[in-house]
Amino acid sequence: MALNLAFLNRSYPSLETFKVDQEKINAFSDAIGDHNDYVKQGYASPTFLISIQMGAMEVALFDPELGLDYSKVVHGEQSFEYKKPVKAGDELSFISTIEDIKSKVGNDFITIRSDVKDASGNEVATLKATLIARGTDN
Amino acid sequence: MSAGIKYSDVEVGFELPKIVHNYQRQDLVKYANASGDHNKIHLDESFAKSVGLPDIIAHGMLTMGVASRVVTNWVKDITAVKSFSVKFSAPVVVPNDGKGTDVEFGAKIEEKMADNLVKIAVEARCNGTKVLGRSLIIAQLS
8 A cells, every 4th residue: 555645854843842751761761671871861862762663653653644553563774863962851842854755676665864953942953754655465 | 981892892793682672562561751753553452453464563663772782882982883674574473472572682793893883784583574674773883
């Protein structure tokens, strides 16, 4: 099933800020086994922001008009570029943009970029996720 | 916080200490709750099999998170990590056998760049199969 190309370049700003607290930082670090001192000092593990991006992506990914079969979705690629570390007390806003949509050998690919800023408007990080919806023949 | 590792002390080819991480079913539940990713392919065995997977598979992002520790355990400083990118090349299958699945993580300095930056190639293997494709961390040493 081909994805709806009309979704290309659509942007989804966060409707509310995401408040980072020590509890969320601890839960994430604990789940990946990161027991470094920076966690106790209030800093999040490097991939923590994925927990924000997942929620941001759902608005687009679950839109029936996109035509994505979410039951067939696996994660293909992920990247993070960091401008400053995420810490407890941060209030983050983000804009997620559908940067690429393509179909290749029966599989659908969608790439979403999320630009994350803090309450003062400083850039915190840029995330990119590429999801693959496996075709029924695979 | 300053990076404990000096740029002048490392050479291309330097191997960071390896990590072996054991994945069990309850670890996937924990990760789903912490990350908000409740996709049933990570949580529901009959669903995973119904969409053509051999069994429940781990979140790719759990593997990326564990992989980050190879570098952060070494450099100790979160501000040192400038970028991290991975490709997921094979799933980590987690059967309900009480033993779980071991994945071995390693990393090697691939290039020394300007401004005390180093390019680190990260690897992850499960039963000999690479579960990460080309995966890189750029870190700034002191």
